[in-house]
Structures are given as C-alpha cells and as structure tokens.
Amino acid sequence: MPDSAPRLSRDDTPQGPWMRLHGRWGAADIGARRRWRALAAALVAAPPETQLGWDLSGMAWLDHVGAQLLWNHWGRAWPEHLVLDDTQRSLLERVASLSTAPPPPERWSLAKQVDGLGVLVLHAVDHGKRLLMLIGQLLLDSLRVLRAPLRAPWRDVSGHLYRMGATALPITALVGFLIGVVLAYLMSLQLRQFGAEAFIVNILGISLIRELGPMLAAILVAGRSGSAITAQIGVMRVTEELDAMRVMGIPQGFRLVLPRALALAIAMPLLSVWTTLAALAGGMLAADAAMDVSPAYFFQALPNAVGSGNLTLALSKSVVFGILIALVGCHWGLRVKPNTQSLGEGTTASVVSSITVVIIVDALFAVAFKNVGF
Numbered sequence: 001m002p003d004s005a006p007r008l009s010r011d012d013t014p015q016g017p018w019m020r021l022h023g024r025w026g027a028a029d030i031g032a033r034r035r036w037r038a039l040a041a042a043l044v045a046a047p048p049e050t051q052l053g054w055d056l057s058g059m060a061w062l063d064h065v066g067a068q069l070l071w072n073h074w075g076r077a078w079p080e081h082l083v084l085d086d087t088q089r090s091l092l093e094r095v096a097s098l099s100t101a102p103p104p105p106e107r108w109s110l111a112k113q114v115d116g117l118g119v120l121v122l123h124a125v126d127h128g129k130r131l132l133m134l135i136g137q138l139l140l141d142s143l144r145v146l147r148a149p150l151r152a153p154w155r156d157v158s159g160h161l162y163r164m165g166a167t168a169l170p171i172t173a174l175v176g177f178l179i180g181v182v183l184a185y186l187m188s189l190q191l192r193q194f195g196a197e198a199f200i201v202n203i204l205g206i207s208l209i210r211e212l213g214p215m216l217a218a219i220l221v222a223g224r225s226g227s228a229i230t231a232q233i234g235v236m237r238v239t240e241e242l243d244a245m246r247v248m249g250i251p252q253g254f255r256l257v258l259p260r261a262l263a264l265a266i267a268m269p270l271l272s273v274w275t276t277l278a279a280l281a282g283g284m285l286a287a288d289a290a291m292d293v294s295p296a297y298f299f300q301a302l303p304n305a306v307g308s309g310n311l312t313l314a315l316s317k318s319v320v321f322g323i324l325i326a327l328v329g330c331h332w333g334l335r336v337k338p339n340t341q342s343l344g345e346g347t348t349a350s351v352v353s354s355i356t357v358v359i360i361v362d363a364l365f366a367v368a369f370k371n372v373g374f
Helices: 033-044 064-073 086-098 110-147 154-164 166-194 197-238 241-248 252-291 295-305 308-334 340-368
Strands: 007-013 016-025 053-055 059-062
Touching: 007 033, 016 064, 033 064, 059 064, 059 086, 064 086, 110 252, 110 308, 154 166, 154 197, 154 252, 166 197, 166 252, 197 241, 197 252, 197 295, 197 308, 197 340, 241 252, 252 295, 252 308, 308 340
Parallel strands: 016 053, 016 059
Antiparallel strands: 007 016
C-alpha cells in the first residue's frame, strides 16, 4: 500500500492502546471504492473506547471528508486521549460545530396512521368530486351541442379522432393478434387432453369478443392516448394557456374536455372491434396450426358459439371506457401545477388511474350483465 493511502495501525503502549493514523485522509483518497471498504473495515475493528487513544500526528493530509468520517466514528464526541496539531483540531472543531445529530426514529403511532389514512381518504374524495364535476359539465356541454350542433368543435373532434383512433390501429392489431395466438396455443394443450378441440371456437369467441378485445383496446388507449391528453392539457397549464382561456371567457370543458371525450367515445368501439378481429385471426391461425381446426370450421362455428348480445355488450362498455379514459386524462391534466415535475407526476397518475378505472368498470359490467349473451 502506498504511503499516501489512508490507513490505521494499532500500537499497544504501557499507557494503553493507541490508534495511529497515516496517509492522506481526503476526499480524493477516501473516495476510491477499494480504499473506502478497507478503511471502513479498519474503523469497525477499532471501536471508540474510553481507554483507546488516537494519534493524528502521522497524517499527511486531512480535509472535511476525513474529519467528518472520524467525528462520526467517535460517536460525535471527543476522545479522552487525542494527539493532533492545531490545524487538525480547528478542522475537527468546525466539523463538530456544523454536525447535527440524526433525528430519532419515529415510533409507530395509531393516531398518525389514522391521520394518514384520513388524508388519503380526503384526497380520494376531492378527486371524486372533481371528476363528478367534469362528468356534469360534460353532460351540460353535450346538451349545448344538441341545441346548436353547428357551434360544436367538430374540427377538434376530427383531429382527436384521427390521433387517438386511426394512429392506434397498428399497435392494437399487433397486440390483439399476439394475444389470440397465445390463448389458442395455451388452450390447445388442455383441450387436446379431453378430445374437445372443437370447443376452442367457443372459448376464443366468448373470451375475445366479450372481455379481452375491449379490455386490451381500452388498456392500450389508456396508456397511449390517456397520457397524451394529460400531457397536452398539462403543458397548457405550464405555458399559462389555460389562464388565458379563462381570461378570454373560453369554456375549458367545451373546448378541451368535450372534443376528447366525444372522439374517444366514437373511436373506442371501433378499436375494440378491430382488436377483437385481430385477436380472432391470431387464434384461428394458431388453432389451425396446433389442433387442425380449419378456418372454414372456425367461421362456421363462431356465430353459433357467440351470441349477438356479447357484441352489443362489448360495444356498449367500450363507449363507457372511452369516455372515462378521456375524463380521467382531462382531470389529471387540469390538476397539473405550473412546473415540469407536476406534469410528469400527473401523466403517470393519469395512466395508472385510467387503467384502474377501466378494470373496475369492466368488473362491474361483468357482474351486472352476467346473463347477457349466454
């Protein structure tokens, strides 16, 4: 080890044990990972004791980093036996004056836990109230559109319909096709054991048309378009465009929320059908390859296996999914504060909330309409 490396040596004298420090105790010398580990191990082997003395006269260099390391190791107290020069003492005294004791660990308290739970409940109630206000304003804006259709923001609806619907066709088709392939292969392993290969049409048809197709489309749109809605409105908050709209008397619900909700209400059923068709195509090809179920038989058996009520239910809840995704995205976008950190947090919360709402609403639809389509 070179002479400049920080190190310790123990010396047993008639007056008692002494720890003698050598080398350069500075940030550049202690910062190396290997030296830091060796020095930490050496300090652990030399616990601060009353009889143990410390000799710093052999040190070549000491800065605030080395002084802080020694001060922490001494338990933020001066050893009884200490040898050092005036410069080292002044440096250690400065470190001691600027060091603060770590806060005591917080004890578990039932009152604090209840208080924290109450804060979370109040936040949830506030979000629910704001979302309910958005729904009410959307209903009022819809009545306004029905009274004066020519004054509706159809150009904004058309633009959002293209960005949220048409541009999402490739990713939804790809994911739907792969999900159909995976489901068909997994079910073929089980159905082949019982000689029930023909029932793969029933299982794929019901699961994809009734549940997985709308669910996959909604989750993809929530992650793709829900985050975009929050980011767009959040940037308008950061750039003070929302304040300018309020000053000019432009209703934010009519110009921002209504076009996005209407566009997703139109696009989601179409995307749901598109995703379901892609998933059925993937399942049909996989069933043909794994179980010799021909596409002709698949097309012939599918209408008998899946009732028209399943398609109606899927389209209906897709409309609800689209409106809720738009409302949640607008809700978090309008709550963004005028800083970039809040914009990122709002976008993340929007995606999580949209997917959660979609899953909850889908579960409610499954329970409420469990007898439809069978």
